Amino acid sequence: MKQKVVVFSQIDAEILARLQQQYEVVVINPKLGDVQEQIKAAVVDADGMIGAGRMLNAANLESAQKLKVISSISVGYDNYDVDYLTQSGIWLAHTPHVLTETTADLAFTLLVSAAKQVTRLDQWTKQGHWQRTVGQDQFGQEIFGRTLGIIGLGNIGQAIARRGFHGFNMNILYHGRQEHLDRAEALNARFCSLNELLQQSDFVVLAVDLNADSRQLIDAAALAQMQKHAVLVNISRGQVLDEAALYDAIVNRTIFAAGLDVYQQEPLKQSDLFDLDYVVTLPHVGSATAQTRKKMAELAYQQLVDVLNGRQPRYLVNP
Template sequence: MKKRVLAYGRLSEDQLAQLAREFEVQTFSDLTSADDPAFRAALPGAHGLIGSSLAITPELLDSAPDLEVIASISVGVDNYPIDELTRRGILLCNTPDVLTETTADTGFALIMATARRVVELAEWVKRGDWQASIGPEHFGSDVHGKTLGMVGFGRIGAAVARRGALGFGMKVLYSNASPKPALEAELGAERRELAELLAEADIVCVTVPLTDETEHLIGEHEFALMKSTAIFVNISRGKVVHEAALIEALEMGRIRAAGLDVFEQEPLSPESPLPHMRHVVALPHIGSATFETRTAMAQRAVDNISLALKGQRPISLVNDAAWRPS
């Protein structure tokens, strides 16, 4: 008897066919809530879940006693109760590596667009307001040769820093739980405590994962430490930043500008002032949103769940303590 997989992520026909050759697959298109009646009804017989952006709770797990693995089509795993999954022996897999470079591209695009006021001035041209040569009121800031402060220096943080150091001659600072000697040698990067980094950097880019320790890591105190000319970029998770403090820092001129791909509430509330500020570039969480990368992420998730349900170790296992070799 084939094991059952519930698929609620964006998988191609070929990827679904790959799963269907080995497992019984039930698909849920455009699933937005775990409370969907059809999804709930299917949980008792499910051995695997594959998808993203669905909050998994212990109560939901109670409805899936046969569950062996969850393959998330994402790097972030803040939607999952990892300790509870491990206690129950349920494997959690994610998709690191395949989206590193694409997300770093997005981060550096935000750095460039924000520093050079690309979106603001493109809209200015569209409105027909370009009637004469621009003056200082429309000038932006150079990126080359500036100091880039990376808050977080994992795969994505290092990839952003590599673009800055090698492509734009930027000095790289990083704050991280542990030293990164190889990256220091490669990029000339220097480790700083967070407060020192914020005070020195011309551009601050956040790439840390969301955890209990990093929630609201950047708030009123941290914005007060930054230069008044600083540009702030967030491509990690919205809740890493205290959004009200960010808005106040922008309104009061404590920092110059912000480039944001993530927000505390997503989709962004229509009441938020952020997308209407001329010195803010706001994107709809597009960090990994390219055809190539999303296809690769989905394939990694398919490979993860296939291996796990056949008793083999997945490629990208989050909770190693749940792994029990056959």
């Protein structure tokens, strides 16, 4: 009898075809009715799950009788109740590292776009406002040789620092729960307190994991410490940043601009931030390239297969 796999989000077509050849597969489809009820029914006799973007916890998994693994096509895992999974003996695998470089590319895209007012001036030009030589209202910020502060010097944070140091000759500051001497040395990066980083950085990039310490880390008090010409970029998790405080900071010109790829609620269909010319907003596309998504799907597939064949997955959240 074939093992059963629940696919709880849209995944790569080739990966889905492979799964269907090997296992009994149930695909959760919002068009077929309530997603939570579909999950509850499907996991009763499921051996594994694969997908991304769904909240999975006791509410929709308590009916599972033999679930061994959830293989998430993501780096972040804040939408899974890890404590519940661990207590229930369910392994949670994820896909770090494969999206490091493309997410770092996106972070720098946001940094440059916000600093140079790319989206604002694009619209300004298309609307016919370019009547004469531009004035100070169209000026952007210098990037080369300035100070880049990175909160979270993990794999993505380190990749962002490399781009700033080698590509733009930037001075690198970083802050996190611990100092990373090995990572910092090659980049001449200096570990400092959060307050010092905010006060001294021309650009602040949030690349930290979401945890109890980082939730609402950048609030009104933190934004007030930043320089008036500073640019804030968030590619970590929306809950790290107080969006209402950011709105006030931009309106009151406490900081110059911001670039966002993540939000407290996603998908974000309406927001006061959308009304601000000095905020660049993207729809959580940090890993959204065909090449990277394929690599993530391949890794998630392999880790699912590993567990169903009795092996431990390579990247385990709850060992």
